[in-house]
Amino acid sequence: AGIDLSALKVLDxxxxxxxxxxxxxxxxxxxxxxxxGAAVK
Incomplete structure (x- = not known):
């Protein structure tokens, strides 16, 4: 699972x-x- 990194885009x-x-x-x-990891959540 996780995040699809290709979907993360910075737009002008x-x-x-x-x-x-x-x-x-x-x-x-x-x-x-x-x-x-527990401290960050």
């Missing part, structure tokens, strides 16, 4: 969003990517 004259998320991990006792 339109506004779009650009989102960056930085994660600082102080301690990791488990799966790092799962923890960051």
């Amino acid at each position: 004259g339109k506004i779009c969003w650009d989102l960056y998320i930085d994660g600082l991990v102080v301690s990791s006792d488990g799966d790092l990517l799962d923890a960051l």
